[in-house]
Amino acid sequence: MYKRTILITSLILAFTGTAAAFDIDWQKALKVGGEALQKVQTANKQLDEPQEIELGHGIAANLLGTSPLLDNKRVQIYVNDVGRWLSLHTERPNLPWQFGVLDTTDLNAFATPGGTIFVTKGLLMNLSNESELAGVLAHEMVHVLSKHHLAALQKSARMDLATDLASEALKDKAGPILDKAVKAGTEVYARGLDKSDEFEADRKGIIIATRAGYDPYGLPAVLQMLDAANAQDSSLALMFKTHPAPRARLNLLDKIMADNFDNYSAPVQTDKRFLAALAQVK
């Protein structure tokens, strides 16, 4: 990506060198070249992995400030087992992946940078099997893999903050800039990500779940459940506000899955243990 930007910049600069001969607007050409250079500089200031993880932990602590964890060790470890197994089928298997069930009636799931994933008790209680849980977790994990929240943070009005963030300042740990970034980062969850990021998470999420041996139709089944649910219900308000309509997401998966996923299914053992674990959730 950066390489390509650098290449483009070089091309633009090379072009401006010959521009005079063709009587082209020098100033305009230089401006374009300058902007491209600036992009290269900004891109070079992206967060490294430890910074990404630290920012994510800060945001996760905030999310836990809105809803604590469900107080049930067995259920929490069960969700971690499913999630950690999924993570081994991604391009970032060595992140410090951790999963938590939030004790709230809302139906939702969240991912924070660096590998912290939440699913709410309200959503968990409305799932039917382990493949559906895997589908939900895998969708969230794609947001981490593709750094969607970092991109949203950088794209927001707080571009200056993103640049500060990426500077040396973050190395101090828990400094004022990190605090600001965590606050701005948490607000991203109230606004939601780009629709295209959500579609990407669906598209890749079904693949990760299938790689891990689950029924590819786990996530589509959850979307069917949400599509049929009453959109006016308050427990769905935040999720519906921050995601594309379930029907649009179903239509996309319908198109890309076609008949290509008919030969995969989940072992019946996963259904049994899902029911056993969920029997603990009140």
Add this chain to the structure above:
Amino acid sequence: MKQCFLILMMLGLPLSVAAVEQTAFTIRSTEIKKQPYSDAQTLATLAEKSSVKIVLRKGGWVSISSTQGSGWVKMLNLRSNSASEERGDNGLRSLFNMGRSGSSGITVATGVRGLSEEDLKTASPNPNELAKMKNYAVSQTQAEKFARSGKLSSQTLEYIPVQ
């Protein structure tokens, strides 16, 4: 809950499957299959926008009954037509929610509050809960053991490129 589990076991039904009766419509011409497989015998063909009653779901397939007969159709050929029926928090209708209880509608958790946009904007950190969460995390070895006990086996497939 336990009772439901036992009954399903006794019936020899896959545990992911529970009975409901709700309606949906086809979004394209759809074959009704004798079994939930693409190469199973075709019993009839439903035209686009046919109404069907949902009986149960199994993976990517849904068992239906219709004026054209009963059998299995592909889940993604169906869409709910009950989405806008109700208003407010009064027991949501949910066509595909074949939750563990077997009853229709969203299961409503009790005793705790929701999570709103406002909550997120005014959130203050809870480091104790974060520390607790770290303790619940599992190792790669533990995850592999969990997969083996569930008979899950890894599959090789690539992400689908954007079309």
